Amino acid sequence: MFHIYCPYCEELREEEEFHPKGQAHIARPEEPDACSDEEWGDYLFFRDNPRGIHHEMWLHAVGCRKFFNITRNTVSYEILETYKMGEQPTVGAEHLAREEKTAREGKTDSVQVAEGGQQTVGASDAAQASVKGA
Amino acid sequence: MSNSVHVYDARADHATVNAQSPLAYSFQRSGMPAPGEEGRAVVGERAFLGHLILRGGAIVLDEALREVLGIGLPGRPNSLTVDADGQRSVQWLSPDEWLLIVPGDETFGLETRLRAHLGGSHVAIVDVSAGQTLIELTGEAAHGVLMKSTVYDVDPHAFTVGKGVTTIFAKTSVILRRPDESRWELIVRRSFADYVYRWLLDAGEEYGIGVARESRHESQ
Amino acid sequence: MSQSALQPNRLAQGGQIDRTHALTFTFNGRSYTGHPGDTLASALLANGVDLVNRSFKYSRPRGIVAAGAEEPNAVVQLGATEATQVPNVRATQQALYDGLVACSTNGWPDAQRDIMRWVGKLGSPFMPPGFYYKTFMAPASMWMTYEKYIRKTAGLGRSPTQPDPDIYDHMHRHCDLLVVGAGPAGLSAALAAARAGARVILADEQEAMGGSLLDTRETLDDQPAAQWLKTTLAALVEHDNVTLLPRTTAHGYHDHHFVTLHERRTEHLGDSAPSQAGHRQSRSRLHRVRAGQVILATGAHERPLVYANNDVPGNLLAGAVSTYIRRYGVVPGQKLVLSTSNDHAYRAALDWQEAGREVAAIVDARTAPEGDLVAQAKAAGIRVITGSAVIEAKGAQRVSAARVAAIDVDAFTVTGKVETLECDTIASSGGYSPVIHLASHTGARPVWSDDIIGFVPTTVAGVTATGGAHGVYPLGEVLADGVEAGVNAATALGFAATVNDADLPRVAPRHEGPACALFQVPHEKATLRAPKQFVDLQNDVTAGAIEVATLEGFESIEHVKRYTAMGFGTDQGKLGNINGMAVAARCLGQSIPETGTTVFRPNYTPVTFGAVVGRHCRELFDPERYTPMQAWHVAQGAEFEDVGQWKRPWYYPQKRRTSEGEGLETMAEAVARECRAVREGVGILDASTLGKIDIQGADAREFLGRIYTNKWQKLAPGRVRYGLMCGDDGMVMDDGTTSCLAENHFLMTTTTGNAAPVLEWLELWHQTEWPELEVYFNSVTDHWATMTVTGPEARKLLTELTDIDLDREAFKFMDWREGHVAGVPARVFRISFTGELAFEINVQAHYAMHVWEALFAHGDKYNLTPYGTETMHVLRAEKGFIIVGQDTDGSVTPEDLGMYWAIGYDKPFPWVGKRALTRSDTRREGRKHLVGLKPKDASVVLEEGAPIVFDPKHAIPMPMAGHVTSSYYSPTLESGFALAVVKGGHQRLGESVYLPMADGRVHEAEIVGTQFVDPKGERQHV
């Protein structure tokens, strides 16, 4: 059960108030008629499913009824930021990579980890490319 | 007033027309248990108030509201402003949406005057008076009833006077607000009012919840 | 009769029970007595009840092993009546009350005489290790056979067959800090944070708060620990920012510090929840807690040693022995042998001896134990055998002796001669395992610590494990650790807090020697040949089974677990997991951390369905939405249909007389009557459930043009237009009429079920794609009540009640007008979903009943007939009007529906859905088209959903050509008729299709147009 900060209501609210709406920053092509069938199919149907950083659109359905975006780690479920529609994320895949590196270097030898740490793959190039211009 | 929007006074004359509040059927069907002697939890309907939704920019709406009603628009999220005699209130619902509640017979006049002040601004005013109702909840166990019903934090220290939110209530949604120390207000959609009423009676049973006979049914 | 005769194992004094009151209870049909303060387990032990269950797989007799949530055997069925049955109750966690009735969960026909005893004796050829694994690999039918047998013999508890008389509820809680566990660490942490000003919830699963302080031998500030406990609890109660939840188990840790707690509110009071001050109270309550920080002070579970026949009744955990003696005044036997790997367990022998019973020996696996408790035991004259362990218990229904031998822990061998010590109780301790379940629920993997010989939790940010829960065991350190955790949590939450050592109670220093890592005890025989050495008592998993698993090549502990069923069920590996891992590690020749760990999942202990459901049941299971005319519909005896959460009148059965006497019309009769009334006279429908969206703004018209497939530029104020809405995939998603109220003001209607999704859809496009458009959308669904007056007599009736000019020229089809109806301001829309003359009256919902009743007052002479959704469906289908979601299913385009007239291909903006309509798939030949079907046999009403084929003689499987979407009997046509989607249907008008039915009949139908009645559409224009 997530605890989500609504950037419009400016407070943390319970997940039950929200609806997830899938991958964020999917822009509708400016000129649909100029798209090939394949391009239009990509826009309609194809979404990233990364292990790690994911930018998602959510709706504060029982609340302010505003759509907004979340940067979420799909492994830990940690929500790294939420931001308003039209804004750009400040946290990307490289953020997680940096954190993991720090964690690795800081690790002591006195404890043995029973199983290997998590592997993380960030948002795909395609997702980055489709990020809408500000 | 711009004639690009159709403004319509659809309120009937309550002296000649038999008006039914959203909870009328529920009172008849589920009854109105008397509150326990301690009055630990008491519900009541404030029926037939005027409910207007204001949409638009905060600055332009604030200016018009101050001019017409003498109260300002709450600019902070989740906040509520009540006028001096407690009869008129305006609540933040979203960055471009506020709920204005006034005595029922003031509704159309208020909309008309607001529109006159707003001129051609990009705003919307929508009368939803008959689409929802206001339920009052009082008593020391009121917040216990609410804790059983809503995911929102209703601890009186956290949910301070002057706060108002739209949130989950049981399996529906309500606007929940606290106009003063002693009262909670639930604004409920008409079609869900019966469900909310039955839920309140059930959840409040252990506190001896009852219904205020003198529901403040506001007359014409 | 004396007390001791009634309860042979009850001490004359000591413990926190009230000997002045006796409670009577029944177990497996026999009556016993106990006292307030007892658990069912302590009362059973006091009465000398050794046998509480039969084991799940081998049907071996089992007794009570533990004193808390980790109890694997004493899982009972509770309930004095059929309606109050509760399965899976741990006797160790169930407070005793007068009249309690319990019986063994496993064992059929009863635990004493079990028909499967022979199975256990013969070493169970029936369920060898890997039974589940192999069974699931076998054909499914085999499992069905096994399962029935296993369930019958083993029993897994059962749910009541009668309605539960109790109520349950939920409570949503929010706090700065949640502390789980009110032992010394949790209490210290909670108090430190509360003093700093944090809002604290302290939950503890036991009947009394205090944890280990309830049975410790140690003193605090030179007083019994109970004194400090009392003072601390009083101090917590003083703080109004602290909520204490006793009898409350934190059973699940979910995302972002959302923790679910199960509070047993009345389980200690009786079979069913008593009312309080005349009001019903909930039996149990689920608290849904959102915390800022969480401290896990869940303590540690003692690990039993794994030796041969360690499951015979009389084998207990050492700590449980102390708990029963010190907390409940019960000594569960006469003569004790203690087998231990650590100092701490010595207290069991000391407590036993102080209770006046005999200690045969303490058998310590360490060669030179040297702690203070060891010295104390020796000073008390207790025989201490070092470098040794109990390698086997003797006895069938109860321990009769312990076989003790010197062992080499590292070499895993018995090194000395076996000595047999007579005794009836063997207490064992193999060390302690921090209770890491909740930390594990967050996904954090525990790490092995050689220092404490156990897994300690890692935690996600905001979660702290303290005290025994992360391997800190000496009492003084536990208290300090708790304070530190509380202060750190408060500080992290932004409160000013500091550790003040002076606040900590004084604990007498005590030297403890190092423990040794002993899990499975070696036997003279190899594991596979030795008597069974149980690792998981609840699931009957032995060390031998784990060895077999590794021999069969299962090296991952996750696989071993599934192969053997270790840690399954309600047990969730509380006692057995570490020992099981240690056995696997030994077999695989590797260390425990190399072998891995298992992840614990919610729930920590079982939660009843009642608590999960709360008050979301019966009449409150789901919201029922009513229109303002609901009371009238009910009074008229309407049958209702669920449309989403709405209750809509389905049809109104009237009284009628037949040869069989007076009765109510059947649905078919009622619908036929209602249909005829609309086609021949006048009917009325409550259409208030239709979604209504008020749209205002300078760009409202532009927005409509982008979101609908058809054109909106020229719709004038006073006019109404039908609109079709598609997703950007070109598939129809909703339809409805939209009226132009003014140049920049529209009223959109949606289908009943799509009111909320359509509003969200409009907001989605506005907020994310076209925020520059000046337009606002607001739901007015509940504000306006809608009643449709329709039929040839509709004008005549309405004229009597309205000041609106209803003349056909003044008020044309697809116009709307404003005026009064029955004295109420109203908007009237001349739109038709029946094909007849129709007026849709909108009034504020407050006045809906007034207007509705006025219409009936005037409607009598026209035989005004209320009709429900079924008649509405028949009438609209006769006209070929679609229902989105019935005649469409998300794969149907406007062209598939033949609605070319509603597609504005030449609109300037690339509207939603347009591009997709020219994709190769939407353009291809052979798409399914909406058509009408006319059965050759007029009496046949085709089944909705029935598949359609072109060639009924084709070999099975026949190629499917489509399916029926809507089908009814038409009283007007005096024939069945249907709408259907058929491949290439628009090009096949006049052809026959076939509908093979499950019963072998094949219906033939002709493909026709979709308009069955008044195809020219003249009637709605009259």
Ligand SMILES: [Zn+2]
């Ligand atoms: Zn919000």
